[in-house]
Amino acid sequence: MAILITGGCGYIGSHTCIELLKAGQEIVVLDNYDNAKPEALRRVQELAGKTFPFYECDIRDEEGLRRLFAAHTIDAVIHFAGLKAVGESVQKPLAYYDNNVSGTVTLCRVMAEAGCKRIVFSSSATVYGMSNPSPLKEDMPTGAVTNPYGRTKYIIEEILKDVCVSDPEWTAVLLRYFNPIGAHESGRIGEDPNGIPNNLMPYISQVAIGRLERLAVFGDDYDTPDGTGVRDYIHVVDLAAGHVKAVDYALSHTGVEIFNLGTGTGCSVLELVNAFQEANGVEVPYTVAPRRAGDIATCYSDPAKAEKLLGWKAVRHVVDMCRDSWRWQSQNPNGYED
Numbered sequence: 642m643a644i645l646i647t648g649g650c651g652y653i654g655s656h657t658c659i660e661l662l663k664a665g666q667e668i669v670v671l672d673n674y675d676n677a678k679p680e681a682l683r684r685v686q687e688l689a690g691k692t693f694p695f696y697e698c699d700i701r702d703e704e705g706l707r708r709l710f711a712a713h714t715i716d717a718v719i720h721f722a723g724l725k726a727v728g729e730s731v732q733k734p735l736a737y738y739d740n741n742v743s744g745t746v747t748l749c750r751v752m753a754e755a756g757c758k759r760i761v762f763s764s765s766a767t768v769y770g771m772s773n774p775s776p777l778k779e780d781m782p783t784g785a786v787t788n789p790y791g792r793t794k795y796i797i798e799e800i801l802k803d804v805c806v807s808d809p810e811w812t813a814v815l816l817r818y819f820n821p822i823g824a825h826e827s828g829r830i831g832e833d834p835n836g837i838p839n840n841l842m843p844y845i846s847q848v849a850i851g852r853l854e855r856l857a858v859f860g861d862d863y864d865t866p867d868g869t870g871v872r873d874y875i876h877v878v879d880l881a882a883g884h885v886k887a888v889d890y891a892l893s894h895t896g897v898e899i900f901n902l903g904t905g906t907g908c909s910v911l912e913l914v915n916a917f918q919e920a921n922g923v924e925v926p927y928t929v930a931p932r933r934a935g936d937i938a939t940c941y942s943d944p945a946k947a948e949k950l951l952g953w954k955a956v957r958h959v960v961d962m963c964r965d966s967w968r969w970q971s972q973n974p975n976g977y978e979d
Contacts, residue, residue, distance in 0.1 A: 642714050643667040644888055645757075647700055647748065648721030650677035652832045653763065653821055655685050656881040657719060659830075662689040664885045669713050671706075672722070673699040676835055678977040684829045700744035703751060710755035717759035717812075717891050718752060719884055720745065723793070726839050727767075727935075730790035741793035742800070749804060758811040759891040761884060764798055766819050766873075766901070766940060767791035775907070776943035779817070779899045787935045798899075805897045812895050814887045819873035819903035819942050821880050823962040824969035831969030832877075833976030842874075842962070845914060846970035849923045856925055858910050860932035865939060869910035873903040873941035876957035876965070886951040903942030904955040913959065920963040 644661060648654045649670035654677075661668050662685075670682060670693060686692050694713065698705040700722045709715075723741040724730065730737045745762075752758065769777050770785030786792045801813035822842035824831030837853075838844040847853045861868040883902045890898065908916075914925050948954045973979045 642716050643669045645669045645671060645709070645713075645715045645718045646721065647671045647718065648677070648723065648763075650674065650679070650681045651721055653877060653880060654721040655681045655830050656825060656877045657721075657884045658682070658685045659689055659825065660878070660881040660885050661888070662691050662693075666885075666888070667693070669694045669696070669709065669715065671696045671698050671700070671709065673697065675724070678833060680977040681830055681833075688825065688827060688829055700748050701740065703747050706748060706751040707754070710751055710757065715755065715757045717761065717888055718748070718757065719761045719763070719888065720748065721763045723763070725790060727788050727790045728839065730788050730793075734789040737789045737793050742796050745797045745800065749800070753808075758808065760801065760812070761814045761816060761887045761891055762797060762801060764815045764817045765791065765794045766817050766903070766942065768795045768798060768817060771935075771937050775939050775941045776905060777901065777940065778943045779901060779946055802897050805895075809895060812891045813897045814891045815897065815899045816883065816887055817899065817901050818880065819875055819901070819940070821877045822874050823876040823878065823957065823965040825878065826965055826968070828965075828968040828972040831966065831973065833973075841910065841913065842966050845917050845925050846966050848925050849917070849921070849967065850970050850974050852974070854926070856914065856927035857930040858927050859930050859936060861929045862932075863938035865909055867909050867911050870936060871907035871909045871939040871941065873906065874908050874913065874959060874962060875903050875955050876962050879955040879957050883947065883951070883953045886947075886953040890951055898950070900947040900951060901942040901944050902947060903944050905942055905944045907939060907941040908959055913963070916959050917963040917967065920960050921967040923967070
C-alpha cells in the first residue's frame with residue numbers, strides 16, 4: 642500500500658515526500674524532470690533516511706502509468722505534475738492544455754483501471770478569478786480566470802467533480818494553494834526554478850545572493866496599506882503538511898471536498914521584502930515598475946474549513962519563511978546545480 646506522488650521531484654512535491662515519510666506513509670514518486678532535478682529526490686531520501694521507488698515518466702504516458710500501477714498497490718494519488726508558469730501559459734496555451742488537462746485525464750483513466758479512486762489535486766487560488774473579495778472562501782464562484790494556466794486548474798477541478806458524480810467510489814480532494822514560499826529547515830531542498838524566477842520569493846533570494854541585479858515591484862499604487870499587492874504567503878512545509886492531512890481525509894471519505902491552504906493573513910510585496918532583509922541581514926535592491934496586467938490588489942484566504950475538517954493550520958510565520966528561503970539560497974547559490 643503506497644501513495645503515488647506525481648511531480649514529486651518539484652518544489653512542493655519534494656517537501657510533501659518528506660512529510661509523508663515522516664508520517665509513516667509508503668510513497669512512490671513519478672516525475673518527468675521537466676521542471677525538476679534528480680538531486681532533489683536524492684536529498685529527500687537523505688533527509689528522510691529512507692528510499693522509495695521512483696519512475697521517470699510523463700503523466701500522458703498511459704503505458705508507463707499502467708506499468709507503475711501494475712507494480713505497486715496504490716492507495717491514493719497526490720497529483721502535483723503540471724506546467725505552472727502564468728506567462729508561459731499565455732504564450733503556449735496548447736502545451737498547458739495538453740500537459741495539465743490531457744495528462745490528468747490519462748492519469749484518472751489508469752487509476753480507475755487499477756481500482757485506485759482517491760486523488761488529492763494540487764489546485765490554485767487562481768480559480769477564484771478577480772471578482773471575489775478576500776478573504777476567499779471555498780464556496781465562492783470559480784472559473785472567471787485570466788490565463789490558460791489558471792483555466793487548466795479550473796477545468797481539472799470540474800473534471801474531477803464530474804468523475805466523482807459518475808462513480809460514488811471516487812474521492813477528490815481539491816487543494817487551492819495561495820503563495821507557497823520558504824524551504825526545508827535543513828536548507829537541503831527548496832525552490833529552484835529554471836531561468837528567471839516567475840515567483841516573488843525566489844526572485845528576492847536571487848537578488849540577495851547576487852544572481853540578479855534588483856527586484857522589480859510591479860505597482861505601488863494599489864489600494865493597500867503601502868500601495869503594493871497583498872498576498873497570502875504560506876510556508877511550503879505547512880503546505881506539505883496539509884497534503885498529509887488531505888490524504889488521510891481522502892482515505893476515509895468519498896466524493897469531492899475543497900480546501901484553501903493558506904494562512905488567512907495578507908502580506909504586501911514590500912512587507913515581504915523588508916521582512917527578508919531584517920530576518921537575514923541582507924539587502925534586496927528594488928525598483929518600482931508599472932502594474933502587470935491581470936494582477937489584483939489583494940488576495941488572501943479563509944482557511945477555516947481546512948482547520949475544521951482536516952485539523953490543519955499553518956503554523957509558520959513570514960519571518961520563518963524568509964529565514965528558510967535564505968538558508969536554502971545561501972547554501973545553494975546555484976540551486977541543485979551546487
